[in-house]
Amino acid sequence: MCLSIPSQVVEIHEDNTVTVDTMGVKRRVSCHLLMDPLVLGEYVLVHIGFVMSKIDDKDAQESLEIYQFIMDESGSLPI
Secondary structure, X not given: OOOOXXXXXXXXXXXXXXXXXXXXXXXXXXXXXXXXXXXXXXEXXXXXXXXXXXXXXXXXXXXXXXXXXXXXXXXXXXX
């Protein structure tokens, strides 16, 4: 089972990649599988270095709150 944590777009690059922030961890990922252009601040779901889909801001915030609660309670995300 894979967990996909919502990631926020923090930088857009000319080579069809973006930098995302996933709970404080920034990484550059590919947008080659996404049809719609991304906008700074949008939330996306990433799998193996590729943006798979956009996610609604409200849903992203709810998910992030749950992940933060899990981390606070257990000290880390479950594997």
